[in-house]
Amino acid sequence: MSAGVAGVAGATGSAVTALEDMLGQWRAGGPFAPEDLARLDAAEAVPVAACRALDDAGLPAYYVPARFGGRLVGFPQVVAMLRAVARQDLTVAIAHGKTFLGAVSVWVSGSPETAERLARQIIDGAVVCWGLTERGHGSDLLSGEVSAERTTDGWRLHGTKWLINNATRAQVACVLARTSAVGGPRGFSLFLVDKRELSPDRLRTLDKIPTHGIRGADISGLSFDGAPLPATALIGEPGKGGETVLKALQLTRTACTALSLGAGDHAIRLATRFARERRLYGRPVAEMPLARDTIGRAAARLLLAEAVTAVATRAIHVLPREMSVFSAVCKAFVPTIVQEAIEQVAELLGARGYLTDVFEHGEFAKLERDHRLVAIFDGSTLVNRHMLISQFTRLGRGYGVLDPSAADRLSTLVNGPLPDFAYDTLALVSASGCGLVLAVPGLLHRVRELDSGGLMAHVLADFEAACAKTHAAIGAYRPAAGMPAADAFALAELYEVCVAGAACLLILSSRPGDGRAWTLLRGCLELVVERLVPGRYGDDGVFAALAEHALLDDEPLTLFPRDQEDSPW
Structure with a gap:
């Protein structure tokens, strides 16, 4: 591998930051130039130059586990790197990242000889499907x-x-x-x-x-x-092919969240830039209350998707036997809620969101089209909700027990060094359900202790009641022969939201005194309760505050600045 990402990272910081810097340079005048990618899209041509640039930068080595000679040590890192690519162009991210997806089965079940042989080929630039x-x-x-x-x-x-x-x-x-x-x-x-x-x-x-x-x-x-x-x-x-595929899908479905997060980053960036620069009735669109509410609610959706992804990618290392749950939640929830965010800001952009030669080389129209396909990769939304339904018996067991130590016990899911991932620890189903959601009572206890002003008291109470109600329904569910009924899929969707809320609570418990993080996560929890409680409408002021952060500049809105020591990425 050339110096590439690894060499720059060694001198300047993390590999993710190094890749982001390279992508910025390539966007300004290189293989990621938006006008060139737009022409390739119109011609239905593979963005070969952009993929080659990523090869030359050494990204394929991050698809290969370190034990086989690559640089894949932590799954959060490779997801963050693919997100950075998807933030520039989804087609490139999908074309290049597919090698990671194609190789995972070998990392899960292949012999050391087979894995080492494939590893060498990937590092040298081979594409795997x-x-x-x-x-x-x-x-x-x-x-x-x-x-x-x-x-x-x-x-x-x-x-x-x-x-x-x-x-x-x-x-x-x-x-x-x-x-x-x-x-x-x-x-x-x-x-x-x-x-x-x-x-x-x-x-x-x-x-x-x-x-x-x-x-x-x-x-x-x-x-x-x-x-x-x-x-x-x-x-x-x-x-053992079927079993291997199901285990490999737990990793690839989680990795697919990178595509959605990158697309969401791109959509929010385009929308906020438009809102700051476009003037109507004598003032910027960004100053209009409805526009700010739209941006705040779209940003909350993206941040909620990020919270789920951050916890799930670390769960690969920390709770590998529960990945049948985490991966299904990721693949069903993240593309769905990010697509909602994209559609929200599309209304803000109006005609400019659909024209190809008027605004930003048609980037918004392209990403909106591209992202719709992410939901069907590696198992559709319904396939993944069916996976959750098949585990309802376990997921509904044991909820409601208060464990005040839950936040400390699960802290590795949001910060600190990760243990090495053992591929042979993946399981087809989770025997213990989902430890993160079972910890909700304890996490609520911790967050209430930290919320000294009681600003979040109302949303925490609503989430507590809704989460208990959802688990009661799951506990009462009785499987029948054949395909589950529609109400079971609706219940699985509610369970996904409970997982998302639990991820927010865990992150809140790890960030005491971080006013910015608490503002952003409060918006996420308002959104969670909106989705769990019929007729509930989140606090407009909370989303307006979130919009302030989203409108600050062109940097991606994130819960976890990449250069901070406590970042889960």
């Missing part, structure tokens, strides 16, 4: 028809994987294939396919699929016709 889905089967992975049959010296792969990001650009593909005729949970295995080793008569890349968003993305498919694979292509044990 993930071939899971097929035409007609979608997210129902256990209905997949692509098959792998044993041979005397390895395997032969047959069938077509469809809707694969980077299928054409990638040199390596991680492919899920049926290895048992009867299928089922133990009937699928994963294979690492080096496309460069297959002849055109054995592997054919399908045509690019036109998409409404991320137009430049290389989304197509791979068709295998008896493609010969060596025995070493198998990832993990035969029949």
Whole structure:
């Protein structure tokens, strides 16, 4: 790897800050210039130069665990780096970050030899894709028809994987294939396919699929016709492919939040710049009460998404056995609430949010289109809520016990050094539910102690009552055969909001005396209660105060300045 991010970081600070500085330079006149990215989007062309710049900067090394020679030590860091890229352009972030998603299965279950071989390729710039889905089967992975049959010296792969990001650009593909005729949970295995080793008569890349968003993305498919694979292509044990994918998805779904946060950062920046500069009726739009309320409420949504992401990415290290819950909440909640924020500020921008040649090279229209696709990556919102519903029995157990030490016990979720992540500790379901939400009574106790003026008393009381009511409903839920009813999905959505509120309480408990953080988090909690209590409308003054922070400058609005020692990033 060249000096790149690591070299600059060594001299100036964190790798995240170094990457942000590079991206700023490239935006001013380089591969991330907005006008150039807009032209590529219109032509539905892959932003190759921008991806190459990230390669040259050494970003691929942060997709590889340190034990295999890379620089991935903490998941919060790689999420923060992908967020920084997505803040500039979602298409680039998706195209480049897909290698991380494609490789995770190998980090979870691959042999050391396979992992080290793939690690070297990624660090050298190889693109990796993930071939899971097929035409007609979608997210129902256990209905997949692509098959792998044993041979005397390895395997032969047959069938077509469809809707694969980077299928054409990638040199390596991680492919899920049926290895048992009867299928089922133990009937699928994963294979690492080096496309460069297959002849055109054995592997054919399908045509690019036109998409409404991320137009430049290389989304197509791979068709295998008896493609010969060596025995070493198998990832993990035969029949464990489904289990490996489900565990890998816990990491990739959490990482997808980086795409939403970056898009939200970009949208808020464009909207606040417009509001400061645009004048109507003799004054800036930013001074109009409705505009300030819109900005404040959109900012609260983005910050709430950030709070959930910050805690969940650290939970990968701290509470890995609960990631089936955290990842499902992240993937269902974060893209949903960030999309709401984008739509809110779109109303503020009016026609300029949709025109391509009038305001900021059409960046807002592009990010709005692009971000809509994030919700379906690595499992749609409904798929992830179904994952939560399947764990209701555990999630509803034990809520309501006051543990005054909860904030201290969970403090590693928001600050301090992280333990090394052990990939083999991931579990398909969480036997203990979600420790963060079970700690809500104790977290409320701590925050009330810190809230000496009682400014948050009302919102804390409302959250306490709503959280208890939600858990009572979850505890009373009785699963039935078949697909859950609509009210179960609505209950899962409420549970996501409870997790978001718990994340805010935990962060508040870790930031005593930080007036700025308390102002921002109070806005987040007002939003949480709005979503949990029918007819409740948050305090306008709180959102107006939040808008003041959002309108200050062009820097991303965040709960955690990256250069502070207590930042979870």
